[in-house]
Amino acid sequence: MSEESVNYKVDIDHTFLRFNPSHSHFYSDIRREVPAFGEYNEHTRPIRLRLYAWIVCMYDINSPLRLEIRDYYKRKVYAGSITGIAPSRVSGKYMEYVENIFLGNDDQVNHLIVQYIASFSSPEYNQLMAHVTLQQNTLTRIVAGEANKEVQQVFDVATETIKKQMNLIYGSGEKDEVYEARRALYQQVSADLSQMRPENVARTMVVDKRLADDWSPYGEGYIPGDINFIGDDPKIAEEDGS
Numbered sequence: 001m002s003e004e005s006v007n008y009k010v011d012i013d014h015t016f017l018r019f020n021p022s023h024s025h026f027y028s029d030i031r032r033e034v035p036a037f038g039e040y041n042e043h044t045r046p047i048r049l050r051l052y053a054w055i056v057c058m059y060d061i062n063s064p065l066r067l068e069i070r071d072y073y074k075r076k077v078y079a080g081s082i083t084g085i086a087p088s089r090v091s092g093k094y095m096e097y098v099e100n101i102f103l104g105n106d107d108q109v110n111h112l113i114v115q116y117i118a119s120f121s122s123p124e125y126n127q128l129m130a131h132v133t134l135q136q137n138t139l140t141r142i143v144a145g146e147a148n149k150e151v152q153q154v155f156d157v158a159t160e161t162i163k164k165q166m167n168l169i170y171g172s173g174e175k176d177e178v179y180e181a182r183r184a185l186y187q188q189v190s191a192d193l194s195q196m197r198p199e200n201v202a203r204t205m206v207v208d209k210r211l212a213d214d215w216s217p218y219g220e221g222y223i224p225g226d227i228n229f230i231g232d233d234p235k236i237a238e239e240d241g242s
Contacts, residue, residue, distance in 0.1 A: 010053050011082045016062035018120070021053035021083065030056070036115035042108060043097070051101070051109070053083040059113055059171065061120050066171045075171070076102050117169055128165040134158045 010021040019030050027049050031038035037052060057063055057079040069075040080086060080102070087094045100106045118125060135158040141147050142155060 008049060008053075008084075010057065012057050013064050017056060017060045018062075019056050019060075021056050027052065034115055034119050036112055040108060040112055050084045051112075054079050054085055055109075055113055055116055057083060059116055061117075061122055063171075072171065073102070122169070124165055124169050128162060128169065131158045131161045131165065135162060 008022065008026075012021065014020040014022065019026055019033075023029070027045070030052050040048065042048070043051070057065055058076060065075050065079060069078055080098070085094075085098055093099075094102065097106070101109045104110060135155060138147070138151050138155040138158065141151050147155075
């Protein structure tokens, strides 16, 4: 049976989802467009297919489940039920690996979740990155003994905002997320911040002769022209009367 002929239906309104879990190309599409999924090779392919579908139903920014089921863990269980991840009919318990995933104790799956969330580049995620930077900067001053009352207040506000934004991104409402999942999200934020440093942007310009599409404010495929002094352009020099 070929990869594209799998008959797998997920009972969810996929109208606004980034990927349709029921589409015959879902497995190959998500592995191609979100590289972390392509690198994940734990379990058999049918289990990976269901896991990917569960992540989309659970964590897609536009998933209807985020509005319909406010309780975080009820949503996890329901997303599992519609994607074929169910407990044993005999014992009523999940397989150990499924339980670890649902509890946030599987680092590799946490990484997939974070990569999927980050792929949206949502305003909430960008705000989280900004406040993590602010928190890091103020923490450096506190550790160095340079903090005053105002710096401490900025640190406290940044920390509280980070907590709220992580809850919002994970769709967990007022519930606190599992430590391992939060750690994975922090690692992704740190990776994104490091990629946005000026020296990396400059290096990309030198090597690739262009801006990365996710850095450029001018749209996909923008290539800057050569840097010249105004007097170097004959046409401008003529118009300028030089």
